[in-house]
Amino acid sequence: MTSEPGSGGDIMKTRTLAQPAGAPNSFSLTGEKHFGSGSGITSFMITTAKVAQDAAPSMFFMDMRDMPWDGSKGVTLAAEWDGHGMSATQSHAFHFNGVEATQMAWPGGVAQSSPAAAQLGACMFTSVVVGVMESALAYARSKLQPRKDGLRSFERVEWARAVNEVWTILQIHEGMVAAVESGAGGVAASARGKAIVAELAEVCLARMSKVVGGSSFSRSAPLGQWGQDVRALGFLRPPWGLAFDQLYDLSWKD
Numbered sequence: 001m002t003s004e005p006g007s008g009g010d011i012m013k014t015r016t017l018a019q020p021a022g023a024p025n026s027f028s029l030t031g032e033k034h035f036g037s038g039s040g041i042t043s044f045m046i047t048t049a050k051v052a053q054d055a056a057p058s059m060f061f062m063d064m065r066d067m068p069w070d071g072s073k074g075v076t077l078a079a080e081w082d083g084h085g086m087s088a089t090q091s092h093a094f095h096f097n098g099v100e101a102t103q104m105a106w107p108g109g110v111a112q113s114s115p116a117a118a119q120l121g122a123c124m125f126t127s128v129v130v131g132v133m134e135s136a137l138a139y140a141r142s143k144l145q146p147r148k149d150g151l152r153s154f155e156r157v158e159w160a161r162a163v164n165e166v167w168t169i170l171q172i173h174e175g176m177v178a179a180v181e182s183g184a185g186g187v188a189a190s191a192r193g194k195a196i197v198a199e200l201a202e203v204c205l206a207r208m209s210k211v212v213g214g215s216s217f218s219r220s221a222p223l224g225q226w227g228q229d230v231r232a233l234g235f236l237r238p239p240w241g242l243a244f245d246q247l248y249d250l251s252w253k254d
Helices: 109-150 153-182 186-212 223-235 240-250
Strands: 017-020 026-036 044-051 058-063 075-079 092-103
Touching (some): 058 109, 109 153, 109 186, 186 223
Parallel strands (some): 017 044
Antiparallel strands (some): 017 026, 026 092, 044 058
16 A cells, blocks of 8 residues: 555655654554555555655555554545446555554665566556456457357457457566566566556457447446456556656666
C-alpha cells in the first residue's frame, strides 16, 4: 500500500510521515494512501513513509490482522474501491493517523530496491494480463468454433489478428522474464514489455468482442469485464505518465 493521491504513482514522492513510537524500529504513520490492493485479505501490508530527518522515504510493514477500519487504531477507510476494472482487488483508500508500523532494517531501501522491484512488478502485472488473454482466447474460440466455417471475411481477418496478438503477448512476456532472469537489460525489457502488452491486450480484446458479437459485452459474458481489467492494469502501476517518462529516458540508453 504505497500509492498516495497526487504522487502520480511515484513512491519517492511519499508524503506520509513516520514518527518514532518508542521501541526500536517502531513508528506511527500519518498520511493518505490509496490503491491498497488486498485490503481485508492480507495479514501484513508494506508501505512507505518519510522519517522527519530523512531525505528519502523508508519502507515499513503494518500488521493488518483484525485491524479495524473505523479509525480506532489509526486506520480509517477513506473510500471503497469501485474501479471499473480490477474490481476484485479491494484496492481501497485509507487515512492513516498514528497507525503502528515497523521500519524495515534497510536504510535507503526504497531507492536501492526500486530497479529490482520495478522489474518484478512489471512482470507480475504482465503475467496477470497474459492469464486474462489466454482465458479470453479460449473463451472466444469456444464461442466461434461451432460457426467458424460461416464467419464473414471481416470476422475471419479479425480473429486471425486476435490470435496473432495473443501469440505476440506471450512472446513478449517470455522475453521480459528471460531478460530479468539473465540480469542483463531487465529494467528496459520489463518496462517496455508491460507497456506494449497492456496496449496490445486492450486492442485484442476489443477485436475478439467484435468477432464474438454484441452479446460479448453482456454481464453474463467475461470479455467486457476482462477488457476493463486489462485497461486498468495498463494505466495503473505505474500510471502511463510515469511509465512513459521512464520509457523515454530508457530510449536514449540502448
